[in-house]
Amino acid sequence: MKLKSTLLFFLVLTTFSCKKDTEDQTPTKSFEANADGIYISNEGGFTAGKASITYSDGTEAETIQDVFRIANDENLGDVCHSMAAINGLIYLVVNNSSKIEVVQPLTMKKVKTISGLTSPRFIVKATPDKAYVSDLYSNQISIINLTTNTVSGSINLTGSTEDMLLYNGKMYVTNLSTAFLYVIDAATDVVEDSIAIGSGGNSLQLDMNNKIWVLCGGDFVTSAPASLHRVDPATKTAELSLTFPTPDYPSQLCINETNDALFFLNTNVYKMQITDSTLPTTAFVDAAGKSFYAMGYDRISTLLYVSDAIDYQQAGRIYRYTSTGSEISGLPAGIIPGDFLFLNN
Amino acid sequence: MLLFSLNLSAQIDSSIQLRTVQINSIRNENNSTGLKQEKTDSLIKMISIDKSMGTVLSEQSPALVKNYGPGALSSVSMRGGSAYHTAVLWKGFSLANPMNGVMDFNLLPTFLFEDISIQYGGATAIWGSGAVSGVIHLNDNNTFINRNSLKVGSRYSNASGWANFIDGKFSIKNFSSSIKLFLTDEKNAYPFQQDDEMKKQVHAESKGSGLIAENTYSINTTTAINFNFWYQYANRNIAPVMTEAISNAVQRDRNYRYNITFTKDGNKGRFAFRNAYFNESLYYNDSALSQPSNSLCKTFISEPEYSYAFNEHHSIQTGINFTKINAITAEYNQEEEVIRESIYLSYRFQFRKLILSASARKEFNNYEKPPFAFSLGANYKMNSWIKLLANYSTVYRNPQVNDLYWQPGGNIDLLPETGYTYEGMIDLDLLHFARKIHNDTNAISIQLTAFNKNIDNWIAWTPHGILWTPGNIKSVHSYGSESVFIFRKQFAKTGIRLSAFYGYTVSETTSSEIPYDASVGKQLIYVPFHKAGGTFSVYYRKSIVSVNHTFTGVRFINTDNSDLLESYGLSNVQIDQRIDMKNNSLGAFFRIDNLFNTDYQSVQNRPQPLRTYSIGINLTFRQQKNHS
Numbered sequence A: 001m002k003l004k005s006t007l008l009f010f011l012v013l014t015t016f017s018c019k020k021d022t023e024d025q026t027p028t029k030s031f032e033a034n035a036d037g038i039y040i041s042n043e044g045g046f047t048a049g050k051a052s053i054t055y056s057d058g059t060e061a062e063t064i065q066d067v068f069r070i071a072n073d074e075n076l077g078d079v080c081h082s083m084a085a086i087n088g089l090i091y092l093v094v095n096n097s098s099k100i101e102v103v104q105p106l107t108m109k110k111v112k113t114i115s116g117l118t119s120p121r122f123i124v125k126a127t128p129d130k131a132y133v134s135d136l137y138s139n140q141i142s143i144i145n146l147t148t149n150t151v152s153g154s155i156n157l158t159g160s161t162e163d164m165l166l167y168n169g170k171m172y173v174t175n176l177s178t179a180f181l182y183v184i185d186a187a188t189d190v191v192e193d194s195i196a197i198g199s200g201g202n203s204l205q206l207d208m209n210n211k212i213w214v215l216c217g218g219d220f221v222t223s224a225p226a227s228l229h230r231v232d233p234a235t236k237t238a239e240l241s242l243t244f245p246t247p248d249y250p251s252q253l254c255i256n257e258t259n260d261a262l263f264f265l266n267t268n269v270y271k272m273q274i275t276d277s278t279l280p281t282t283a284f285v286d287a288a289g290k291s292f293y294a295m296g297y298d299r300i301s302t303l304l305y306v307s308d309a310i311d312y313q314q315a316g317r318i319y320r321y322t323s324t325g326s327e328i329s330g331l332p333a334g335i336i337p338g339d340f341l342f343l344n345n
Numbered sequence B: 001m002l003l004f005s006l007n008l009s010a011q012i013d014s015s016i017q018l019r020t021v022q023i024n025s026i027r028n029e030n031n032s033t034g035l036k037q038e039k040t041d042s043l044i045k046m047i048s049i050d051k052s053m054g055t056v057l058s059e060q061s062p063a064l065v066k067n068y069g070p071g072a073l074s075s076v077s078m079r080g081g082s083a084y085h086t087a088v089l090w091k092g093f094s095l096a097n098p099m100n101g102v103m104d105f106n107l108l109p110t111f112l113f114e115d116i117s118i119q120y121g122g123a124t125a126i127w128g129s130g131a132v133s134g135v136i137h138l139n140d141n142n143t144f145i146n147r148n149s150l151k152v153g154s155r156y157s158n159a160s161g162w163a164n165f166i167d168g169k170f171s172i173k174n175f176s177s178s179i180k181l182f183l184t185d186e187k188n189a190y191p192f193q194q195d196d197e198m199k200k201q202v203h204a205e206s207k208g209s210g211l212i213a214e215n216t217y218s219i220n221t222t223t224a225i226n227f228n229f230w231y232q233y234a235n236r237n238i239a240p241v242m243t244e245a246i247s248n249a250v251q252r253d254r255n256y257r258y259n260i261t262f263t264k265d266g267n268k269g270r271f272a273f274r275n276a277y278f279n280e281s282l283y284y285n286d287s288a289l290s291q292p293s294n295s296l297c298k299t300f301i302s303e304p305e306y307s308y309a310f311n312e313h314h315s316i317q318t319g320i321n322f323t324k325i326n327a328i329t330a331e332y333n334q335e336e337e338v339i340r341e342s343i344y345l346s347y348r349f350q351f352r353k354l355i356l357s358a359s360a361r362k363e364f365n366n367y368e369k370p371p372f373a374f375s376l377g378a379n380y381k382m383n384s385w386i387k388l389l390a391n392y393s394t395v396y397r398n399p400q401v402n403d404l405y406w407q408p409g410g411n412i413d414l415l416p417e418t419g420y421t422y423e424g425m426i427d428l429d430l431l432h433f434a435r436k437i438h439n440d441t442n443a444i445s446i447q448l449t450a451f452n453k454n455i456d457n458w459i460a461w462t463p464h465g466i467l468w469t470p471g472n473i474k475s476v477h478s479y480g481s482e483s484v485f486i487f488r489k490q491f492a493k494t495g496i497r498l499s500a501f502y503g504y505t506v507s508e509t510t511s512s513e514i515p516y517d518a519s520v521g522k523q524l525i526y527v528p529f530h531k532a533g534g535t536f537s538v539y540y541r542k543s544i545v546s547v548n549h550t551f552t553g554v555r556f557i558n559t560d561n562s563d564l565l566e567s568y569g570l571s572n573v574q575i576d577q578r579i580d581m582k583n584n585s586l587g588a589f590f591r592i593d594n595l596f597n598t599d600y601q602s603v604q605n606r607p608q609p610l611r612t613y614s615i616g617i618n619l620t621f622r623q624q625k626n627h628s
Helices: A002-018 A067-072 B007-012 B042-047 B053-060 B401-405
Strands: A038-042 A052-056 A080-086 A089-094 A099-103 A110-114 A120-127 A130-135 A140-145 A150-156 A161-167 A170-175 A180-185 A190-196 A201-206 A212-216 A227-232 A237-243 A251-255 A261-266 A268-273 A292-298 A303-308 A315-321 A327-335 A337-342 B017-020 B037-039 B064-067 B074-077 B086-090 B115-120 B134-139 B143-145 B149-157 B161-172 B175-186 B191-194 B197-200 B206-220 B223-237 B249-265 B269-286 B293-309 B314-328 B336-351 B354-365 B373-381 B386-397 B417-429 B443-464 B467-491 B494-512 B530-540 B543-552 B568-581 B584-593 B612-622
Touching (some): A038 A303, A067 A099, A080 A120, A089 A120, A180 A201, A261 A292, A268 A292, B042 B543, B042 B568, B314 B401, B336 B401
Parallel strands (some): B086 B134
Antiparallel strands (some): A038 A337, A080 A089, A089 A099, A099 A110, A180 A190, A261 A268, A292 A303, A303 A315, A315 A327, B064 B074, B115 B134, B161 B175, B191 B197, B206 B223, B293 B314, B314 B336, B336 B354, B354 B373, B530 B543, B543 B568, B568 B584, B584 B612
16 A cells, blocks of 8 residues: 555656646747848857847837847857848858858848858958958958858968958958957958057947057956057057056947047946047946946947846846937847847938 | 665675774764755665766755766756855865865765765854855765675766776774775767757767775774875866857866874763865866966865763864965966864753754954854654754855956955855654654655745856956845655565655845846746656665656746746666675666656756666675674
């Protein structure tokens, strides 16, 4: 009798255990944007494999999460680091999946997957038929053939190459692990110069006077401080260098629609005019404890988009500010919103 | 205590125990009045000889085991706390690496320890920093035996690979020694399912070796010296996550651990002078990244303890702990030294059916200024079959050395995590209720426990700008219940045994320093609300058949609870057979793990094996019986 009841107890336990108590997955539906809009890439957490794309027409009501998965019925991959619009297509750089997904705007339908990369960070068009891809670990810039969307070659460049900017036929490449801004001739793919700046260049912008501003985060190992430089592409020298106090780590250099005011993140959001000769000391937007992570400037609506990654383990939020720094309605995003692409023109 | 004997007793330990020298620590269950304690029983130990502590805890307790895959990291947390909240003590000395606070349960082969027990609840006043949600005690028996023995064994699993061990025990006059040695060589090239595709795990090879030598010299009937040495090495490739195409990461753990204890028994008192030295190295290299990381840590612990019984009702225990940690890695500015000193006192009162105890600890260190910790506990035997336990404790956990000094980000201003916990337990001996005799082979009992825990100043690394730094960022409230059911019955040469558990755990963030943090009011990530399991064994003469099943409920993987890992059930079945040959014996087992081919994840995107098979064999040689 006792044996029976014991066995029954075990059986009940086992049966109960086999039940799944999870909800069904969200049913797959097609995604079709009504109009061009704003795309937000969300990293999704390192190794989580939950990178995603948020689409928005600029209103919270028309903000749709995870549109890549909806359109293609598959996850985007691990850590989508950046996006670029090239030749009418959107390139999604999926860093820790070592790939770039090429998709159609509006539908988000996959056109091609570019593989054969190591740890891609940014893609920038170099000529009408090729683009460069920077990389954290491969010690080279990969060349993408934009006709076939395949890797067609590489350019050796030691260190962690990061953000890039094409100006006047030259690609200017920042490097997180050196104190130089590299110049590559986009026609010949030859590294033809390196311009001494601060350590850890992470972002750059071209201003109305055709000067290149480079923001450097510094170097934790050598304790080199962060800095901001104005580089003259004509003379290939930094004609203005401003140093941040340690241990500041500024990033995400953006420029406004008239190319005469810069924004960057340094815990808070800071704004400076290109004519300023000192770093701003008063925040443009005070983070007030929020985890500001990425920034993008919409040149059409002239709004500054700032993402809050909160604790990096939950859906983030986008805050939007006007040119005077006043906050307007925000937008919901995915986990660790890391880059913005404005296709609303 | 789930002791198990009869036919099995010979199989479990064929040597006759002459005397046990209590060396591990003066502090024991007597100080932990009112707390739930479980001892891993001999049968479970015997059928788990080739398993890691992580696997055994996962199968046998409501503790949450985060398992990154065969050969990889396995961490344990209890009662909705973090992995740092479970203290793992080897003879009373904490094993967690002081630099990162991590205890890898995959590097703890079960066979190394004769005596494994779990103490639930807060015990900071008794065991110090980190004993917040529970304590896992790893001890040996310190037993003098009259027959020297040697046991050798091997296991092969088609999921992982080879594990081999040798276990030798001998005693000469006043000296007893136990030496255990193991070698593992695991490919871990198992197939797994990803989406609808079958893949094979790569870059997960692991090689390990270890030696543990435990020696006791009994100077006279009241004085003994116990010297222990433990060497362990593990060289592991870190497998890629499902989302990564490849991984180049390699991790090497190398530990030397020594401890020496001198004990002297008096008429009413007992003195122990306990000392330990740990030298630990952790090497990690991901060739995709620029530079390898090498962490070296030397820990010296000295702990004089004294206990005194005034009479049958009143006793005290007191001691001083001195801990010095020297840690260095390229990510520190220099070699960092942390010194922690504490004093503790425990009082115990026993009167008829009631035991009361009160313990207190004050720690002094240069940085975190940990609070005064105390605990109050009561055991009350209401009648022959009902026992009641209750405990209230204040608890804390110091930051790790990396939290303080890691560059960039280390925060020297961190405070310890602090809080309080209370619990109550009812222990019902139903066999006794039915006026039958409860013993090692016949038992029906139920234990029901409810607990509550509040922790403030919870430490987590969060970004400030782009710089990650640890802070005291949130408060967490955990509560829940644990139920245990035990049934044992013996008929002639056949016996059956069932043990089952169910744990219900709620662990919520109650406040956060981060603005607009959606984790407030939500369950902590990776804490299942439900975990249940059971082991059912039938034995006949020298054969045993055991079935184990565990269920792990859904676990959230995002702090806003927007995404989760599915619940899963895992079953295994094992057959053990022993053949005796005069003094020697041959044992063999065959086991099927993940019997129903369940595709599951313990940690997000870390693949686990489907159904796997293991076969093991062991030989025990014993000295002829002599006259002692």
